[in-house]
Amino acid sequence: MSHSTSARVRAANQAPSPQPQKDSFPVLMLGAIGVVFGDIGTSPLYAMKESFIGPHPLAVDRVHIFGVLSLVFWSLMLIVTVKYVFVAMRADNRGEGGSFALLALISSHLDDRRKALLMVLGVAAAALFYGDAMLTPAISVLSAVEGLTIVEARLEPLVLPIAVLILLGLFFIQSRGTAKVGALFGPIVLVYFGTLATLGVVNIAARPEILAIFNPVWALEFFQKDPRLAFLAMGSVFLAVTGAETLYADMGHFGRKAIGASWLVLVFPCLMLNYMGQGALLLANPAAVENPFYLMAPDWARLPLIILATLATIIASQAVISGAFSVTHQAIQLGFLPRFKILHTSEKSAGQIYMPAINWGLLVMVLVLVLGFQESTRLASAYGISVVGTMLITTAMLAFLLFKVWRWKPWAAAATIGLFALVDVSFFLSNIAKIADGGWVPLLVAGVIFTVLTTWAKGRSVLRHHLLADAIPLEVFVKSTAASVHRVKGTSVFLSAAREGVPAALLHNLKHNQVLHENVVLLTVAVEETPRVEAEKRLEMRSVGHGFTRVILHYGFTEEIDIPRDLAPISQHGIGLEPMRTSYFLGRQKLIAAKEVAGMALWREHLFAWLLKVSESAMDYYRLPANRVVELGSQLRI
Known part of the structure; x- marks a missing residue:
């Protein structure tokens, strides 16, 4: 040479480095159902309840029930279906999605000033993700176990210890990897979504007028009747779309088509049937607002439903924990974090990794949240603000993509981004009210992590400069x-x-x-x-x-x-x-x-x-x- x-x-x-295996389309859909939709799939456990008996209670009457459900439907339609499935998931970086992948995809098309701004946004989105990662297991598992009080009120003192034991077990098994239990995720969540739909259909049949919620006029009437409460209620309605970012972040594992098809054909219909079923129940029995998800089921089915819902929340939490490992690994590779110890838990799959420092750090934060807030209702006050922050950043990054990379016609790009920004800003402003009620916790964590990420990146730059000078x-x-x-x-x-x-x-x-x-x-x-x-x-x-x-x-x-x-x-x-x-x-x-x-x-x-x-x-x-x-x-x- x-x-x-x-x-x-x-x-x-x-x-060659291991590449994602190409499974059949039905297998990819089943995997996506088990991993991608666990977070958003467990939202019915608490979203409807929090909208009515959360920090800003609503009267359980026809206008409010129809108004909330109309907001839920159009939020899922605009944010998940339009923004993520139809637009964001087309922005794949060689098949990969998520903040870092989108950042890398866009940055090469920008000048240094805009690239620096985009870098800050991408790092902020990653920092906010960790706030979501610690809240999801806490609120999901706690809300599922709280169903025991519906079966027997005297079991209330056991709710917190059981939730803590489940979370301890979840984090302690991480070092064994998820390859074996992962095969069970899809079927369990599939049964869970089928149960959501069945409960919804049974209750809708008793009050079919609930189907009118698809008309956005109900949402407008809600705002017209009580603008202040409607605006504040959006902070609780937003709980129905938490987990939407996961569709984009996990695109590399299952592919855009499998995730999109799973959402449109199964997940979205099942979620809406369940939400409408809860609304139908509340029309017939307003007192059921204390826990409409479990009270939809007959007495004999509630304990099995609690077990199934708990399994679904464990799976949702597992997906978030695995996501934290993946995001941390990407941050290390891109120079935003120092090297952490990484253990490979599978000889066949390169993506199966375990990071002890991240695992135990998340466990400590999750336990602090569960023991500090003690109830899912109080946790819900802290949940959502980090997620909507991430969504806002995604919208800003998509604006760069549409205008600078894809070069859409200006009017089309402006209309698309304008719609996304309107929805995201509305939810962001409504979630600001949560800061005093606990929303400061994920923001504080995100702020600390953002400081660490940017300090490491800047420090490496300074260190390289000094080494090169000599x-x-x-x-x-x-x-x-x-x-x-x-x-x-x-x-x-x-x-x-x-x-x-x-x-x-x-x-x-x-x-x-x-x-x-x-x-x-x-x-x-x-x-x-x-x-x-x-x-x-x-x-x-x-x-x-x-x-x-x-x-x-x-x-x-x-x-x-x-x-x-x-x-x-x-x-x-x-x-x-x-x-x-x-x-x-x-x-x-x-x-x-x-x-x-x-x-x-x-x-x-x-x-x-x-x-x-x-x-x-x-x-x-x-x-x-x-x-x-x-x-x-x-x-x-x-």
């Missing part, structure tokens, strides 16, 4: 040093964050050991703004001469990094990688915050230094053999 040329090396003998050009180093230093057999691989210059670890090794291996590989791991990178584009190498080779491994932000596996093809070019004759050298900087730097306060420098200190070793994250790794530490003042 020429010294002056750069080449992409096709991994002929390399196993770096020696590789060609100069090779010409002046390589010929005069003693060379030993074998290969050394020096990991470097920068694609240019000599890594600090190489200079430290030469300073202390005064030898170089006959083959020296300077390796940079580059994470691209795409979910996956094709196998033939994975490895890029350039010979510098005198046994020095610059190698870049390219990865997508959803892929797992395995350096020994993906570096193997360089052996075809005479660079030996025998396990016992290859050493991996890692640099580990200890940061000393000495003064404020541009755009970074001193307290953020201290935070970044701490994050750097607790970051997981690159050895485990990059799957390097433990007995062949040498870590060389250094101190850096900024």
Whole structure:
């Protein structure tokens, strides 16, 4: 290979990174039903109840029942069906969805100023997601278990302990992976949705006039009769659409068509039948407002319904927890978080990961919420504001997409975004009233996480700047040093964050050991703004001469990094990688915050230094053999 040329090396003998398996369409639909719709599917447990007996109670009469149900229907239609199924899910980044995928898809089409703004929005959406991730298990499981008080009022003291035990069990089994229990998710949730529809139909049959709620005039009449209460009620109505973001975020797992078909053919009709059934029940018996979901069922069916609903909430919580692992992994890959310990729980599926730090952190927050609020009604006051914040950000990012990337006709793009913005802003303003009642909790968590994400990204930028400023050009180093230093057999691989210059670890090794291996590989791991990178584009190498080779491994932000596996093809070019004759050298900087730097306060420098200190070793994250790794530490003042 020429010294002056750069080449992409096709991994002929390399196993490509695992790709999503292509199951049959019915299997994908069943999987989507089990994983994607668990959150929004459990909303009937509390959304209708909270609309009437929440922080802003409503009279249980015809106008209010029809008005609330009309708002629920049109909210699901506009937000889930139109915004997410018909528009957002078309914005796939090579099949992947979610905030980070959308961010990466749009950013390459914008100038630096707009790209920076978009980056802030994407990071804010990710931070808000964690607020949702801790509230979903808390409110879902608690609301399901509260059904026991409908069966027997004396069981009320057991509700909290049972909910805590279920949540403890849920988080403790995460380390075992979800591959085995995941196969049960689809059928259980399918039975659950079938039960929702059946209960709804039975109650609708008794009061068929409830079908009139499809007419938006009822929503308008509700606002006309009592504008203030109607506006505040939207904060509770919004609980019916929480979980809509999951459709887009999980698109990479099941595909746009399977998720869209599942929603339109099964989930949406079942949800609306159940909501209308609850409305029909309230028309016949206003006192049932204490828990219309369970009171729709006859006495003999309530205990089985509680068990089924609890299973559905566990599945919904499992999906959110797994989503937190995935979002964290993407944030690490894209440089917004330090490395966390990642355990792979499945040999067949690359997406099956377990992150202990995230798992136990979420558990602590969920238990704090359950024990602090104690009732689903009180939790509902905190729920929704982080979700609507994420939806607002998605709308803003979609505006960039429609105008700058897809280049829709201005009037069409403006009308579409205007409609989405009107709905999202309305819900956002109505949810602001929840801040004082507990909505500050997820916002506080999101604020802390946003600070961590942006501090790490900024700190890495500052650190790279300082390292590059002191770096020696590789060609100069090779010409002046390589010929005069003693060379030993074998290969050394020096990991470097920068694609240019000599890594600090190489200079430290030469300073202390005064030898170089006959083959020296300077390796940079580059994470691209795409979910996956094709196998033939994975490895890029350039010979510098005198046994020095610059190698870049390219990865997508959803892929797992395995350096020994993906570096193997360089052996075809005479660079030996025998396990016992290859050493991996890692640099580990200890940061000393000495003064404020541009755009970074001193307290953020201290935070970044701490994050750097607790970051997981690159050895485990990059799957390097433990007995062949040498870590060389250094101190850096900024």
